[in-house]
Amino acid sequence: MPKIIKNGQVVDDNWQVWRDAETLPSTDHVIVPLALWQQQRDALLALGEIAVYLASDESPKSLSDDDLSALSFVAVDFPKFMDGRGFSYARELREQRQYQGEIRAVGDFIRDQLFYMKRCGFSSYALPSDELEAALASLNDFSESYQPGVDQPLPLFRRRQA
Amino acid sequence: MYAYDQYDRQIISQRVAQYRDQTERYLAGKITEEQFLPLRLQNGLYVQRLAPMLRIAVPYGTLNSQQLRKLAFITREYDKGYAHISTRQNVQLNWPKLEEVPDILEHLAEVEMHSIQTSGNCIRNVTADQFSGVAADEVEDARPWCEIIRQWSTFHPEFAFLPRKFKIAVCGSEQDRAAVLVHDIGLQIVKDESGNTAFKVIVGGGLGRTPVIGSVIHEALPPRHLLSYLEAIVRVYNQLGRRDNKFKARIKILVRAMGADAFKAKVEEEWAFIKDGNLDLPDEEIARAQSFFTRPDYEALENEDLQALALENVDFARWLNHNVHAHKQRGYAIATLSLKTTGVAPGDITAEQFEAVADLAEEFGFGEIRSTHQQNLVLPDIQQRQLFALWQKLVSLELASPTVGTMNDIICCPGGDFCSLANAKSIPIAEAIQRRFDDLDYLYDLGDIELNISGCMNACGHHHIGNIGILGVDKKGQEFYQVSLGGQQGLNASLGKILGPSFAQDEIPDVVEKILNCYLEKRHPEERFIDTYERIGLAPFKERVYA
Ligand code: HEM
Numbered sequence: 178m179p180k181i182i183k184n185g186q187v188v189d190d191n192w193q194v195w196r197d198a199e200t201l202p203s204t205d206h207v208i209v210p211l212a213l214w215q216q217q218r219d220a221l222l223a224l225g226e227i228a229v230y231l232a233s234d235e236s237p238k239s240l241s242d243d244d245l246s247a248l249s250f251v252a253v254d255f256p257k258f259m260d261g262r263g264f265s266y267a268r269e270l271r272e273q274r275q276y277q278g279e280i281r282a283v284g285d286f287i288r289d290q291l292f293y294m295k296r297c298g299f300s301s302y303a304l305p306s307d308e309l310e311a312a313l314a315s316l317n318d319f320s321e322s323y324q325p326g327v328d329q330p331l332p333l334f335r336r337r338q339a
Numbered sequence: 340m341y342a343y344d345q346y347d348r349q350i351i352s353q354r355v356a357q358y359r360d361q362t363e364r365y366l367a368g369k370i371t372e373e374q375f376l377p378l379r380l381q382n383g384l385y386v387q388r389l390a391p392m393l394r395i396a397v398p399y400g401t402l403n404s405q406q407l408r409k410l411a412f413i414t415r416e417y418d419k420g421y422a423h424i425s426t427r428q429n430v431q432l433n434w435p436k437l438e439e440v441p442d443i444l445e446h447l448a449e450v451e452m453h454s455i456q457t458s459g460n461c462i463r464n465v466t467a468d469q470f471s472g473v474a475a476d477e478v479e480d481a482r483p484w485c486e487i488i489r490q491w492s493t494f495h496p497e498f499a500f501l502p503r504k505f506k507i508a509v510c511g512s513e514q515d516r517a518a519v520l521v522h523d524i525g526l527q528i529v530k531d532e533s534g535n536t537a538f539k540v541i542v543g544g545g546l547g548r549t550p551v552i553g554s555v556i557h558e559a560l561p562p563r564h565l566l567s568y569l570e571a572i573v574r575v576y577n578q579l580g581r582r583d584n585k586f587k588a589r590i591k592i593l594v595r596a597m598g599a600d601a602f603k604a605k606v607e608e609e610w611a612f613i614k615d616g617n618l619d620l621p622d623e624e625i626a627r628a629q630s631f632f633t634r635p636d637y638e639a640l641e642n643e644d645l646q647a648l649a650l651e652n653v654d655f656a657r658w659l660n661h662n663v664h665a666h667k668q669r670g671y672a673i674a675t676l677s678l679k680t681t682g683v684a685p686g687d688i689t690a691e692q693f694e695a696v697a698d699l700a701e702e703f704g705f706g707e708i709r710s711t712h713q714q715n716l717v718l719p720d721i722q723q724r725q726l727f728a729l730w731q732k733l734v735s736l737e738l739a740s741p742t743v744g745t746m747n748d749i750i751c752c753p754g755g756d757f758c759s760l761a762n763a764k765s766i767p768i769a770e771a772i773q774r775r776f777d778d779l780d781y782l783y784d785l786g787d788i789e790l791n792i793s794g795c796m797n798a799c800g801h802h803h804i805g806n807i808g809i810l811g812v813d814k815k816g817q818e819f820y821q822v823s824l825g826g827q828q829g830l831n832a833s834l835g836k837i838l839g840p841s842f843a844q845d846e847i848p849d850v851v852e853k854i855l856n857c858y859l860e861k862r863h864p865e866e867r868f869i870d871t872y873e874r875i876g877l878a879p880f881k882e883r884v885y886a
């Protein structure tokens with residue numbers, strides 16, 4: 178079974194990214210495009226557990242609170258690892274929408290981004306690499322950060338002790 | 340000057356370890372070239388024509404003697420014994436080895452230095468007026484605010500993969516020496532009616548191939564909101580900035596496409612979520628930042644009359660007139676150390692000079708040194724009665740060229756001698772101009788003229804905002820130079836206009852001479868070059884040059 182990083186560990190995972198926005202998949206445990214979700218929500222939910230991925234130009238504002246509770250989780254797609262829009266989307270989901278569920282990074286990204294992703298609120302990573310165990314180290318490149326983040330809402334200046 | 344505590348030290352040392360690991364994985368073939376690119380760039384490492392180039396951060400241009408000695412050591416040990424001061428106040432090494440960069444970082448960390456975010460599509464090292472804290476015309480010291488911004492932007496998790504690089508500058512004086520109108524965000528410290536500090540927020544300025552003067556989107560932002568407002572701006576840019584075309588990816592393009600008002604509305608919408616949240620700056624944090632930049636132990640001195648000394652020694656008089664600036668504190672002065680000696684690439688400095696300047700800063704000042712975006716160094720706290728003694732030492736170090744603010748104080752990018760993006764060389768042009776106009780009385784008679792040179796339209800040499808701007812262009816595979824006139828920096832910043840068809844390298848000194856002759860004939864008494872230009876326009880210059 179394919180493996181992903183989830184909650185700081187390498188785990189088995191049977192979810193698949195379904196990139197066809199026109200056709201319905203035949204099973205559940207698929208991560209579908211936002212457009213397909215918006216057009217075929219009921220048909221998709223009838224299949225079982227469904228997640229949606231946001232393309233890099235799709236803001237979480239296009240998902241209603243209702244959507245968020247119907248979905249098994251939300252994924253954010255990185256078309257190229259240099260495209261950093263998804264970092265803002267994850268933060269928005271956590272900090273402005275108070276979304277508590279899983280946020281998964283999919284697509285093209287690298288292990289050296291994991292620390293930042295974690296700080297922005299991602300909780301699972303379908304990292305395109307066969308060295309997932311080694312990549313876990315990158316989740317903890319730093320033990321302190323200056324700014325607030327999802328993992329530590331207080332900026333260092335509110336915690337600093339002389 | 341800011342001093343690290345255990346948190347800062349830990350973050351910097353974990354950074355060294357992180358980058359060492361990334362370099363090792365790259366050298367072992369576990370990171371591709373493409374993947375390593377942003378990692379090394381965010382660490383200031385370019386791969387250039389002849390060798391990698393490492394850009395070391397000098398946050399808001401502030402250095403101490405210990406750091407200068409370390410830089411001297413590093414340039415000797417890992418480079419060819421010299422370094423370069425950049426137009427964003429940083430220090431660049433031209434010949435480091437990629438595999439030795441982690442060791443260099445380790446040495447830097449010992450003196451609280453690093454090269455974090457000096458390049459790449461992230462928030463870059465923040466810059467400030469080089470005279471912050473000592474300028475006579477200062478409204479408020481910019482450095483504490485820069486330090487607050489430095490910490491907020493360092494390893495910001497959301498903004499490491501922006502559409503393009505992002506530069507912030509802060510100016511705290513009436514005269515702008517930080518080029519706030521041509522930055523992605525420029526912050527001008529102002530006082531509101533009741534005398535409280537506030538920030539005028541300017542966005543969307545920039546040079547490069549599409550030069551733009553920034554737009555004001557907040558007239559007086561209260562300081563406690565500084566970080567939340569910055570975060571809102573960058574968040575809007577991160578989501579809406581163009582990513583399909585590298586040349587249209589800067590925030591200036593977004594602001595122009597949306598219109599400044601619509602951009603501001605978006606920012607305020609985003610800001611509403613985070614305003615008054617955890618990023619709100621408590622008074623204690625502002626006070627903490629300010630506590631690092633208190634005034635040093637100045638002696639109670641009277642202003643000195645140096646006229647007599649100046650009359651006896653014309654060389655000293657020249658230096659005093661051009662390289663010394665007014666200080667806030669009575670009896671003190673600010674001395675600019677020129678890195679524009681003819682025959683040396685503008686902004687270059689040797690290991691020996693670094694060490695000597697470190698000693699001078701301790702002997703004559705409080706061990707502090709500034710770097711400037713004009714690519715010079717500054718000793719900020721010199722007793723006026725010691726200026727003559729300082730000057731004598733600077734002369735022997737070749738750091739006393741009395742040309743600060745004159746046309747020979749050229750801003751110049753590394754150009755074709757070092758840079759793989761260059762269309763043309765720039766350093767030899769600077770030298771040819773300095774040689775042609777080596778008569779100091781002539782230079783002084785010309786008054787304040789800024790001449791800036793870039794080797795390509797990326798504009799690292801700020802040619803658009805030079806009174807005379809020279810830009811390297813490629814003409815059928817030949818190195819040519821386009822000349823523009825009328826640019827200026829500061830709060831009246833304007834962009835130069837192209838004079839006409841470009842010139843071959845050896846024509847440039849003649850072209851500059853014709854421009855100057857035209858100015859000398861047309862100027863009114865005491866009129867600066869830029870004012871004459873604004874009065875008479877481009878046409879008379881054009882006629883003269885292409886006649
Ligand atoms: C030698 C290697 C260098 C390379 C490859 C390089 C590359 C570039 C590029 C591609 C840009 C344009 C970016 C844009 O408009 O988005 C740029 C801008 C700039 N560079 Fe460089 N540069 C180099 C060296 C330097 C040096 C040595 C300095 C300082 C002396 C410098 C200062 C600047 C500045 C101030 C800008 C700003 C223009 C703006 O922000 O609009 N660069 N550089």
Ligand code: SF4
Nearest residue numbers: 752758761794795799
């Ligand atoms: S202006 Fe062009 S030639 Fe000069 S350093 Fe920048 S990129 Fe290189």
